[in-house]
Amino acid sequence: MKSILVPYDFSKEAEYALQLAQEFAAKAACKLKLVHVIEIPTTQHFNTIGEVTLEDSYVDKIFMTEMVEKRKEQMKALEELHREKPYQFSTKILYGNPYAGIASEISEIKADLVVMGSKGSSGLEELLIGSNTEKVVRLSKCPVITVKQPIHTERIKNIVFASDFSENSKKVIHELKDLQTLLGAELSLVKINTPNSFENSLVSKKNMKAFIKANDLTNVKVEIFNSGSEEEGILEYADDVDADMIAMATHGRTGLMHLLGGSIAEDVVNAAVRPVWTMKFK
Structure with a gap:
């Protein structure tokens, strides 16, 4: 940096x-x-x-x-x-x-x-x-x-990275990995399961373990969390584990595509009390 x-x-x-x-x-x-x-x-x-x-x-x-x-x-x-x-x-x-x-x-x-x-x-x-x-x-x-309340770097010891762990996630994980190293923090990988976007737990865990290996991640744990929506699930899980920061990738859509599809990352930024790290897919 x-x-x-x-x-x-x-x-x-x-x-x-x-x-x-x-x-x-x-x-x-x-x-x-x-x-x-x-x-x-x-x-x-x-x-x-x-x-x-x-x-x-x-x-x-x-x-x-x-x-x-x-x-x-x-x-x-x-x-x-x-x-x-x-x-x-x-x-x-x-x-x-x-x-x-x-x-x-x-x-x-x-x-x-x-x-x-x-x-x-x-x-x-x-x-x-x-x-x-x-x-x-x-x-x-x-x-x-993005920051809404006072926060100090020594307090950021648990970063929640919410993702589907697809190819797009690989485009941002190296930047987040650098931040994790700088802070000496644990990285919690979480897959949010929703009624409209359900994935078998065995499949999710397999994908997450492959993601960890492919990106040489350390000091990391994985979790599958069920909720009514992705946004609610991310916020609820961060509360449940008392996370210090939430991290997400964002698609960077604009115009009509953004109006129709919205952005989970932006919704989380608006609603979260915790600091939120975001990065657009390259």
Whole structure:
């Protein structure tokens, strides 16, 4: 792990994410970058030299100017706080759409991990627009850890990896294996059996043992858990074993396919209290 990105909006959840990312950066001796995106009002346009011009009232322009200056001061203060840390720390302010800014920064710094706060969303809000966190989870090229509560790396000793252990799972397990090694954690592999997606236990165990052998996994255990749905089963099993983190792969569907099929990973990110590690199939 060489580079960690933290999208930061000054919320308490973002602060929890930053604290966790600091501990990861110290353990891995890697770069840590914090990015803050300032959303430009929808009544914007660009002048001939590319500057953003607000068409709102004079009061709105003053408010935006003051907010930008305040954020610059806050970011500078954060840089000062991290000056003597055992990792390289930097900050950046972007303007515009939050998801687009975060995605651009992931690519620019070739991030190996994104750690971000999440408030979760549900119901109509989730159906219509989702959250920036959901979009990053769905489309990020690197693993994403979402955080809702304070968590420290020394407390992450049991990671639940929920999967069907198909070929797609093999595309993300090596990244999760690196995290497991960094944390010295046990990996609990769980197959969720549901009425609509039932698999014989003997078949499941055979596939899981083959998965362990093929990927040279150690400090690992396997479990088959029955539930009404995949999402419920993952959350219930994590509660049952008092897991410290949930890990999943996500298909990264967009548009109509996402609207029709949804994403179990995004649903778990929204509902889980525990931190959730996700990675899109490559």
